[in-house]
Amino acid sequence: MLIKKFSSPMRKNTFFISMQKVLPQALLSRIAGMLANTKQSSVKNFLIKLAIKRFGIDLSEAIRQSPDDYQSFNDFFTRKLKPEARLIDQDKNTITSPADGEMTQCGKIHDKQLIQAKGKGFSVDHLTAQSSTTSFTDFATIYLSPKDYHRVHMPMDGRLTKMVYIPGRLFSVNALTSQHIDALFAKNERLVCYFETSIGEIAVIFVGAMLVAGIVTSWHKMVTPNYMKTIESWDYSQQNICFAKGEEIGYFNFGSTIICLFPDNHATCINQEKHVQMGQIIAKIS
Known part of the structure; x- marks a missing residue:
């Protein structure tokens, strides 16, 4: 049981590193770029809300605080902060x-x-x-x-x-x-x-x-x-x-x-x- 408990994260880590070496990195980044730049409201709002929930993103410091205020996911990810935030x-x-x-x-x-x-x-x-x-x-x-x-x-x-x-x-x-x-x-x-x-x-x-x-x-x-x-x-x-x-x-x-x-x-x-x-x-x- 102990062996299984400790080896599982190790196997996951090894798999993650190994996959990065064989995946088509440039192609995946291109696809990510296309998704991130789409202005289709249903897609970009879904991605923005998913990111906020998944990563715990705090929009209170941002100039625009609603997902609807951003034209795309990239627009959201590169959001500007209020002047007094930093x-x-x-x-x-x-x-x-x-x-x-x-x-x-x-x-x-x-x-x-x-x-x-x-x-x-x-x-x-x-x-x-x-x-x-x-x-x-x-x-x-x-x-x-x-x-x-x-x-x-x-x-x-x-x-x-x-x-x-x-x-x-x-x-x-x-x-x-x-x-x-x-x-x-x-x-x-x-x-x-x-x-x-x-x-x-x-x-x-x-x-x-x-x-x-x-x-x-x-x-x-x-x-x-x-x-x-x-x-x-x-x-x-x-x-x-x-x-x-x-x-x-x-x-x-x-x-x-x-x-x-x-x-x-x-x-x-x-x-x-x-x-x-x-x-x-x-x-x-x-």
């Missing part, structure tokens, strides 16, 4: 969370290795496809679950210099998958956005995942999914595209992960809370 720390010596979510990892980058989960690491060069010469020394990883606010904001004042799309897989990015798939975040499709700041170049990385129907930036609009096989890069160094701390820079059309990279030992992670909100302090500038 307070942005204005201290110039702090770095704030770019999103609501679980702070899964935060700390130092040793020998160019970031921590993914206990006993697992991955290379910053692999993550960024060596698209920067900056020596990144600190990082923070935030997982946006389906219940979370899905818009992404600047962790500090900065000027956009470059954006790099890196093709990849579309594994789930939940805790279970990150514990079992090596270099998960460096395998998945991702969008690396570079900004020049008071401490040098920082990177804000949008990591794609299964069923994520798209990644949108405020300067480019929809970037993914594009299912391309090659790395693409956009140079914004000659443009004056600036963002203040807390200003929106993009959003996910479903839950995923944001990774921030900081240079030259200028950022010290101080937030030990598991769940963080956008605008909350996660690090201090040293």
